[in-house]
Amino acid sequence: MKAVITTAYGSPEVFKLDQVAKPSPKANEVLVRIHASSVTKADSMMRTGKPYIGRLFLGLTKPKNPIWGSGFAGVVEAVGSEVKNFKKGDNVFGENINSFGTYAQYVAIPEDGVISHLPKSLSFEEAAGICDGGVTSLNFLQNIGHIHSGQKILINGGSGSLGTAAIQIAKYYGAHVTAVCSTANIELVRSLGADEVIDYTKTDFTQNKNSYDLIYDTVGARSFEECKQALTDNGCYASPVLGMPLIGQMIVTSLIGNKKAKFSATGSLPKEEIKRLLHILIDIIKAGHFVAPVDRSYNLEQVVEAHSYVDKGRKKGNVVLKPFALT
Numbered sequence: 466m467k468a469v470i471t472t473a474y475g476s477p478e479v480f481k482l483d484q485v486a487k488p489s490p491k492a493n494e495v496l497v498r499i500h501a502s503s504v505t506k507a508d509s510m511m512r513t514g515k516p517y518i519g520r521l522f523l524g525l526t527k528p529k530n531p532i533w534g535s536g537f538a539g540v541v542e543a544v545g546s547e548v549k550n551f552k553k554g555d556n557v558f559g560e561n562i563n564s565f566g567t568y569a570q571y572v573a574i575p576e577d578g579v580i581s582h583l584p585k586s587l588s589f590e591e592a593a594g595i596c597d598g599g600v601t602s603l604n605f606l607q608n609i610g611h612i613h614s615g616q617k618i619l620i621n622g623g624s625g626s627l628g629t630a631a632i633q634i635a636k637y638y639g640a641h642v643t644a645v646c647s648t649a650n651i652e653l654v655r656s657l658g659a660d661e662v663i664d665y666t667k668t669d670f671t672q673n674k675n676s677y678d679l680i681y682d683t684v685g686a687r688s689f690e691e692c693k694q695a696l697t698d699n700g701c702y703a704s705p706v707l708g709m710p711l712i713g714q715m716i717v718t719s720l721i722g723n724k725k726a727k728f729s730a731t732g733s734l735p736k737e738e739i740k741r742l743l744h745i746l747i748d749i750i751k752a753g754h755f756v757a758p759v760d761r762s763y764n765l766e767q768v769v770e771a772h773s774y775v776d777k778g779r780k781k782g783n784v785v786l787k788p789f790a791l792t
C-alpha cells in the first residue's frame with residue numbers, strides 16, 4: 466500500500482511517499498481502507514518535534530512511529546476473528562490515538578479503540594477531522610467549562626478546527642456564544658450559530674470588561690492575563706495551546722483568585738473518556754446540530770503541501786488527505 470513515511474523531525478519535507486506492507490488485522494483488530502485522514506495543527510507541531518517534551522512520547526531523536534496521522538474515516542476491509550461490532554463494508558471513523566498510521570491507504574485499529582460507525586449525514590472527509598476539533602472542544606467545554614444553558618462563552622479562533630466545532634457544541638448546550646475571527650471568516654462562524662461575532666482585526670475582545678463566563682482560546686492567541694478583565698467573577702480562561710505562561714498562570718490561579726486558567730491534553734485522556742466524548746458528539750451529529758467544515762483536501766502525494774498549508778495557521782475548519790485519490 467501507499468503510505469507517508471517520516472524518519473525525522475522537521476519541516477514538511479521530512480515526509481516521503483513510499484510503498485509498505487498492508488497491515489493484517491490481529492484477532493481484535495479492524496482493518497480500515499482509509500478514504501480520508503485528518504491533517505491537523507497538532508500533527509504539524511508533532512512533526513517539528515517541538516516543544517521537545519513531546520519527544521518523550523513520540524521518540525527522542527526521531528519519530529518512533531514512521532507512519533504519521535491519527536484521524537481517519539473509511540470502510541472496513543477485513544476484521545480479526547474476535548471482532549464483534551464491525552464487519553466488512555461498514556463505514557467507520559475515529560482516531561488511532563497511540564500508534565498513528567493514518568497517512569496511509571490502510572490502518573488496523575483495535576475494536577475497543579476510538580472507532581465508531583459513521584453517521585449517515587457525514588462524508589468521509591468531514592468525519593476524519595471530528596476527533597481533533599470536535600472531541601477536543603467537547604472535552605474543553607464539558608470537562609473544563611462545565612457548559613450549560615445561558616453561560617456566556619467567548620471562542621477565540623472561531624474559524625479553526627477546534628473553533629468551528631466549539632461554536633456548534635456550545636450552541637447545542639444553550640450557551641450564548643461570541644466567536645472571534647478575522648473579517649474573511651465572519652460569515653463562516655455566523656453560519657455555525659454564533660450569537661455574536663467579533664472581528665479581531667477591528668475590535669479587541671479583552672476590553673469587554675466582566676463579559677464572559679468562559680473564554681476558550683482555541684488558538685492560544687491571548688493570555689489569561691490579557692483576558693482576565695473580560696471574565697466574569699468566577700470566570701475561566703481555557704486554552705488547548707500550552708506554553709510556559711499558561712503553566713505559570715494555571716499554578717497561580719489554582720492557589721489564589723476566583724478566575725482560573727486551565728489546559729487539558731485531550732489525546733492523553735483515558736481511552737474510555739475519549740470514547741465517551743465521541744459518543745456524545747455522534748448524538749449531536751445525528752440530531753443535526755454539527756457539521757465539520759473541510760477547507761482543503763489533498764492526495765497522499767501532496768502531503769508536503771497539506772502540511773505547509775496547515776503550518777500557516779489560517780485553515781478554516783479541517784484539512785484532509787485522501788489516500789485513494791488519483792494524482
Ligand SMILES: NC(=O)c1ccc[n+]([C@@H]2O[C@H](COP(=O)([O-])OP(=O)(O)OC[C@H]3O[C@@H](n4cnc5c(N)ncnc54)[C@H](OP(=O)(O)O)[C@@H]3O)[C@@H](O)[C@H]2O)c1
Nearest residue numbers: 506507601622624625626627647686705730731778779780
Ligand atoms: N490540547 C489539546 O487537547 C489539543 C488538541 C488538538 C489541537 N490542539 C491545538 O489547538 C490549536 C488549535 O488547533 P486548530 O486546528 O483549531 O487550529 P487551526 O485550525 O490551525 O486554526 C486556524 C484558525 O485560527 C484563526 N486564527 C489565527 N490567528 C488568530 C487570532 N490571533 N485570533 C483569532 N483567530 C485566529 C485563523 O483564522 P484567520 O486566518 O482568519 O485569522 C484560522 O481559521 C493548535 O495549536 C493545536 O495544536 C490542542
